[in-house]
Amino acid sequence: MVSDQALKESQDLEQRLRLRLPEVNIISQRENLIFVRCLITKQVSLEATLLFVEDYPKKPLIIQLKSKTLSDKLLDGLSKLLDDNAKSIVGQYQVLPQLEFLVNYLKDNVFCRCFDEFQKVKKELCSECVEMKAKQKTGTAIFTISIRNYKTVFKLTIPEHYPDEAVVVDTLGFKSNLPQYLTDVILRQATEEARKCVEPPLNKKMQAQFTPQPSFYKIAKFLISDSFVFFKTTLCKLCDKPAFPEDANDIRLHNRDPLYVERVYCTHLYHFGCLHTYITTPPFGKKCVICDLVIYHERWKETPQVLQDRWAHKQAKMRELDEVVDFLQ
Numbered sequence: 001m002v003s004d005q006a007l008k009e010s011q012d013l014e015q016r017l018r019l020r021l022p023e024v025n026i027i028s029q030r031e032n033l034i035f036v037r038c039l040i041t042k043q044v045s046l047e048a049t050l051l052f053v054e055d056y057p058k059k060p061l062i063i064q065l066k067s068k069t070l071s072d073k074l075l076d077g078l079s080k081l082l083d084d085n086a087k088s089i090v091g092q093y094q095v096l097p098q099l100e101f102l103v104n105y106l107k108d109n110v111f112c113r114c115f116d117e118f119q120k121v122k123k124e125l126c127s128e129c130v131e132m133k134a135k136q137k138t139g140t141a142i143f144t145i146s147i148r149n150y151k152t153v154f155k156l157t158i159p160e161h162y163p164d165e166a167v168v169v170d171t172l173g174f175k176s177n178l179p180q181y182l183t184d185v186i187l188r189q190a191t192e193e194a195r196k197c198v199e200p201p202l203n204k205k206m207q208a209q210f211t212p213q214p215s216f217y218k219i220a221k222f223l224i225s226d227s228f229v230f231f232k233t234t235l236c237k238l239c240d241k242p243a244f245p246e247d248a249n250d251i252r253l254h255n256r257d258p259l260y261v262e263r264v265y266c267t268h269l270y271h272f273g274c275l276h277t278y279i280t281t282p283p284f285g286k287k288c289v290i291c292d293l294v295i296y297h298e299r300w301k302e303t304p305q306v307l308q309d310r311w312a313h314k315q316a317k318m319r320e321l322d323e324v325v326d327f328l329q
Helices: 004-010 014-022 073-087 095-108 108-125 182-196 204-207 214-232 272-280 305-329
Strands: 024-029 033-039 046-053 063-064 130-135 141-147 150-157 170-175 259-263 269-271
Touching: 014 024, 014 095, 024 095, 033 095, 046 095, 073 095, 095 108, 108 130, 108 141, 108 214, 130 259, 141 214, 150 214, 170 182, 182 214, 182 259, 214 305, 259 272, 269 272
Parallel strands: none
Antiparallel strands: 024 033, 033 046, 046 063, 130 141, 141 150, 150 170, 259 269
């Protein structure tokens, strides 16, 4: 049997919600049950069932949550938080305080919009050399990557309508002692990959099959594992020496220096001197020694045939010089 307090609290609840919690709407209401929908954004919405128990409010209100957009693990965590919060208001009216607690939590914790991705980033990408600090209210994740004598700091921000909107790559607050000619390319590529997660391609046939995809984990992985950690640990596979020197102050910045680092189309790194020799000596049309894709770089645009002809011409000139030297001797 429902207590008089529960019946009294249920009266005019819809009006009080409209004034204090416009994000919450009553779906239906019975003697001992209240069904409500909580809508923060399109992607941050849930339904709650509030059950009045005997001896309410001496005993806590039972609340069950379900959502089509939020993670089940997040809902489990929210249920536990509501249970803990209920203990502090036992003996008082609980419906509005509990719903206020729920709404404020969802509004103040932006990473609710990508809870599973956030946990996956923590588990798979963070380590002793990769640290993530999350600012829940702004939805900003600050990543710090420290390997050897290299340090990179970048930020990703979750927008209001995530995942329908792409994660934002903060290029202004980016810091790194890796060379800028490489980091600028990586940041542009990360922004473009994030855009492709939410914007359909121009091809009309592909547009029909397109659905927006979450971008937080994908872009975090691209920037951490596929780029900045990779840069700091990879070798030039043509000489088997570290692509970058031990000390960041020793990085070569002149693009004709043999140890200047080049990033080819397939994203792998080589020293300029090693790559130039590799590309401009036979056999021509060589492939990346790591991924076996044909090497492409704007500094070496010549076709294999042009390189072959140039090599043959160079060899002919050398033979002519050798003949002249032999004749003079």
